[in-house]
Amino acid sequence: MTEISPTGEARTSRLAAEAVTLAYDRRVVSTDLTVEIPDGSFTVIIGPNGCGKSTLLRSLVRLLKPSSGQVVLDGRAVSDYRAKEAARLVGLLPQTSQAPDGITVADLVGRGRYPHQGLIRQWSPADKEAVDRAMAATGVADLASRPVDQLSGGQRQRVWVAMALAQETPLLLLDEPTTYLDIAHQIDLLDLLAQLNRAGSTLVAVLHDLNQATRYATHLIVMKDGAIAAEGAPRDVFTPELVHDVFGLPCVVIEDPVSGTPLVVPTSLGHRE
Amino acid sequence: MSASLDLPEAPASAEQARAGAVRRTRTRAGVVSLSLVAAVVVLGLVALGTGSLRMTPLEVVDSIRDLGAGYPRYVVLHERLPRILAAAVFGAALGLAGAVFQSLTRNPLGSPDVIGFSTGSYTGALVVITTIGTSASAVAGGALVGGIGTALLVYALAWQGGVAGFRLIIVGIAVTALLASVNTYLLLRAKLEVAVAAATWGAGSLNLLTWGDVVPALVLIGLLLPVVAALSGPLRQLELGDDAARAHGVRVEPVRLALIVTAVGLTAAVTAVAGPIAFVALSAPQVAHRLCRSAGLPLTASALTGAFLLLLADFAAQHWMPQALPVGVVTVVVGGVYLLWLLAHEARRKAA
Ligand SMILES: Nc1ncnc2c1ncn2[C@@H]1O[C@H](COP(=O)(O)OP(=O)(O)OP(=O)(O)O)[C@@H](O)[C@H]1O
Ligand SMILES: [Mg+2]
Numbered sequence: 001m002t003e004i005s006p007t008g009e010a011r012t013s014r015l016a017a018e019a020v021t022l023a024y025d026r027r028v029v030s031t032d033l034t035v036e037i038p039d040g041s042f043t044v045i046i047g048p049n050g051c052g053k054s055t056l057l058r059s060l061v062r063l064l065k066p067s068s069g070q071v072v073l074d075g076r077a078v079s080d081y082r083a084k085e086a087a088r089l090v091g092l093l094p095q096t097s098q099a100p101d102g103i104t105v106a107d108l109v110g111r112g113r114y115p116h117q118g119l120i121r122q123w124s125p126a127d128k129e130a131v132d133r134a135m136a137a138t139g140v141a142d143l144a145s146r147p148v149d150q151l152s153g154g155q156r157q158r159v160w161v162a163m164a165l166a167q168e169t170p171l172l173l174l175d176e177p178t179t180y181l182d183i184a185h186q187i188d189l190l191d192l193l194a195q196l197n198r199a200g201s202t203l204v205a206v207l208h209d210l211n212q213a214t215r216y217a218t219h220l221i222v223m224k225d226g227a228i229a230a231e232g233a234p235r236d237v238f239t240p241e242l243v244h245d246v247f248g249l250p251c252v253v254i255e256d257p258v259s260g261t262p263l264v265v266p267t268s269l270g271h272r273e
Numbered sequence: 274m275s276a277s278l279d280l281p282e283a284p285a286s287a288e289q290a291r292a293g294a295v296r297r298t299r300t301r302a303g304v305v306s307l308s309l310v311a312a313v314v315v316l317g318l319v320a321l322g323t324g325s326l327r328m329t330p331l332e333v334v335d336s337i338r339d340l341g342a343g344y345p346r347y348v349v350l351h352e353r354l355p356r357i358l359a360a361a362v363f364g365a366a367l368g369l370a371g372a373v374f375q376s377l378t379r380n381p382l383g384s385p386d387v388i389g390f391s392t393g394s395y396t397g398a399l400v401v402i403t404t405i406g407t408s409a410s411a412v413a414g415g416a417l418v419g420g421i422g423t424a425l426l427v428y429a430l431a432w433q434g435g436v437a438g439f440r441l442i443i444v445g446i447a448v449t450a451l452l453a454s455v456n457t458y459l460l461l462r463a464k465l466e467v468a469v470a471a472a473t474w475g476a477g478s479l480n481l482l483t484w485g486d487v488v489p490a491l492v493l494i495g496l497l498l499p500v501v502a503a504l505s506g507p508l509r510q511l512e513l514g515d516d517a518a519r520a521h522g523v524r525v526e527p528v529r530l531a532l533i534v535t536a537v538g539l540t541a542a543v544t545a546v547a548g549p550i551a552f553v554a555l556s557a558p559q560v561a562h563r564l565c566r567s568a569g570l571p572l573t574a575s576a577l578t579g580a581f582l583l584l585l586a587d588f589a590a591q592h593w594m595p596q597a598l599p600v601g602v603v604t605v606v607v608g609g610v611y612l613l614w615l616l617a618h619e620a621r622r623k624a625a
Binding site: 058061062063082083084085086087088091092094096097098099100101102103104107108111112114115117119163167 | 379503506509510512513514516517519520521522523524562566567568569
């Protein structure tokens, strides 16, 4: 899909949801929602709990079939793709995951290679290299032979990220990749994602930390009640009014002294007031 | 599709650690599997030589290779081999079916014998025995229909836009309880001789099996094995949860249905011939998992463990008891103890 931006340059998007209605049984989360993921962007989705961020990601990666509208990947409805073919193009880090009993880190990360394997073509040197790169990038290489169920929450989260990276898809969706991570590891991971993005991957991440969102996003999507409340470059869309409207949080927005991006400072002083 | 991720090169130590970890688990599973094969072969040869005509394993091998039509050769090939082969292959089929079911339900209780399948087969067989008669093929047909019917019923009742493992187990246990009372009712209504025949079948037995009984089941199991092998990759992905499996390109519902049908087919083939032999499907995968220290339940090792367990149980039932018993009695007693341990262990794990 191509769209002419105000500056006149063509903005393309390989992945887009076109007027989708997303629902679980009778519970409708989003109606007539249209979202385009700009190519080469690091798109960050923010919004309050339960507003439909995970639901949107799930629909983009075929986990949830829209009850109307369609998700388009490279000009074709995702529902027309063979499952593995789509899985070689778009990857997902789900919000919650489960590991089989007793699996080791290396084995789990290797499972991300499934879409590249077939009945005949099983484990190959390319798989091995992808797994090693993903483990090194996420800093879990030293844990390779440890059982996943004996890791800390943060170590485990990095293993799941490694599994998603090992899938080596040009588009990668991450649902709250920084959960469980301490602040240093959060920044490490976001830096890694930014590096992947600069190297050409298109990324979509759901984040809860607004300041991290504005700092790392090249494209920001703000959601409220299943709809898009604002969208665009963080500097353009991020205002105190928006934060108050979407999150109900009184705040001031100042310039981040380090990155120059918008920085949210809540005005509530809690018990000191 | 070329990968667009440009990650830094992995340091050599990480590479070695990874390769080492994977090699260790694979090697361990390989050693365990080879040991199990050896154990099954040795136990099989011992069992072939045990009975009123005693032979050493070497004599057994000689009697089979001896092309003459001597008496030992007849005893080994026609009286004992069908039973011993059935014990090994049926055990393998049950162990494999158990591994598939328990992986799908992510629960060590999610085994065909716990979630209604065996009880349903018994119901089918009982209906046939009390209405048509005790001919082996009619009973086998009744058991097949009863077991598969129950599996379909449980699947349909547990369906809710997809089948979650836990629902499948709960519904299965409820259906089992219901069918157990139906079975009791059918037995109470039957004439005494009929009831005795039915109860013997219902205990699960390999007694008096001939090639004619065993071969159709062996063929069916032989046809289903490659199907399980082809589905083992997607099954490993399902262990990561439905979302991750779908994100990796697994068509979750068709794959799960195919796996259930295959596992039901494996169990049905055994049950139709030998009756409901409990607890092999329940315990073999867990034993194999602990032996191999594998990720998830290992399919090959589960099958081999099942083969070994059923051979051993049948040998014990035949030769170690004051009087020969149906093998199902032995597996129920041993398996019952295991089930109690499992329930206590799971309860403690959940509480922790
Ligand atoms: N499997 C489900 N069945 C029914 N309703 C669901 C299901 N999953 C989510 N919902 C509902 O859909 C709505 C959107 O959920 P979603 O998970 O997309 O929110 P989210 O924006 O990701 O929230 P969070 O920040 O808490 O992760 C919520 O009201 C939630 O209760
Ligand atoms: Mg969410």
